[in-house]
Amino acid sequence: MMSLLKDFPSLPDNHLKNKMIVVTEISAADSGKLVLLFGAFDKEEARLLFTNDYQVYQLPFASTTVTREEIQALPLKEVGLILIKQDTKGLYLKQLAALRNLKLHVSIPIILYVNSDIKQNADQFKKFKVVDDVITSLDDFAELEFKVKFLQRYKQLASTKVTIPKHVTQVSKKTSYIIRRSFDIVVSSLLLLILSPVLLLIAIAVKLESKGPIFYISKRAGKHYRIFKFYKFRTMVVNADKKLKDLSHLNQYGSGTENSNAPSFLKIKDDPRITRVGSFLRNTSLDELPQLINVLLGHMSLVGNRPLPLYEAATLTSDHWANRFDAPAGMTGLWQIMKRGESDMSTEERIELDITYAKNNSLIFDLWIMVKTPFAMMQKSDV
């Protein structure tokens, strides 16, 4: 079927005109891979391909259009590139669209060769989704080969990516999500129900002691940096954030300079902004209970990483630290059960713990942390 034309440059002129498709082979790196030429390549262009170490094969097509049968008859497994010379009628492109549907050959790059200035036509060419790239000259062979190599690799990867049975991993992920979410909903609503008298008493106490709302609502970043409204019982007087400036001279960590942009790690002994009820709630961690609402609403999970204030989350936008945000935010977590006892844990160590949790995230691990949490809390109240 195929015949090797050993003496291509001396072909008779009418040879290329009559034969619509010339098949060439790259003899360099990808030996055995063919290049299909579609369209009326003139003798000079074909000679250019030939002088760049291409060997020319010819397929016996007589008609001016290619039928599907003729395409199927091509040795497509050997083809490494399809080069189409501009055709205004889009005849070959239609054939190539059919070729696309034969899944076996999706990894062959298809490059359109045009003479016109393609800047204006780029959008038009993109409509032919069959075409991977457009070239305007055959002179720069290094560039053509670079493109072909990249496209071959890309299309090879793309074709294998499609064949991976995606639903298998998706199903297991989805079921584990459903189990956890149901667990969160059931436990958080049960706890809210059981604790409702306690919550009500706390709410009344907060309301009675100082003016202001029952809840302190702040914005926090949870799973995948998603921002949500984070609920706590209010433990400070209203406008505590504004009063912070007036108290800066009491800050145990402070440098004292007012204009310093140093990280805002603030700790004040016997903070006067904290109310008496607030102090009790903080010591018993009861101020954290309204987070059950966040859990019920799906912002958080019972177990997870600590939801971070936005300024802190913004400092953790690097590849490594981003991993901590792969896990949901939680009321309790690895950090809460590990840190008790050793009071000084650096921010880095804490985030490493978060990443450890995110990587070992499983239902069993969560249950283990939940069991450990009450003990950790008892240890805390001793201190």
Place this chain on the structure above:
Amino acid sequence: MARNNENMKKILIVEDNISMRYLLENILKKSYIVRTADDGLTAMMSLSQGFSPDLILTDINMPSINGWELIAYLKKSALYKHIPIVVLSSAFLEETKVEVETEYIYDCIKKPFEPIDLLHRVSGVLKSSKYLSAVPVNN
């Protein structure tokens, strides 16, 4: 910001880290039409399926096809070389690479980054690239 869908600029985010991808999408989706890809391979797939972004925001260290490979190809391809590229990476230590590719990159944002800063710089590149393409090329 234009809320009108037709006037909104389109951005392709290429980032392999899931959380980072969500973050970038959330920062940009209020002002732009955003499509995401989890590596250079899916970015190519998105482009070849007809998505034509006004800007590509890409990470460098990624599996399959990495950021440098993607940039090197896009800037040679007649169909895509006009699209401005912003690199978002902590991998700028490979300085030799940066020298080679600088001419193709409109901006480099280093991780960790401040979300509002990223938004400003992306909109800056979009404004300047619009201006550049409106200027007639000499000769």
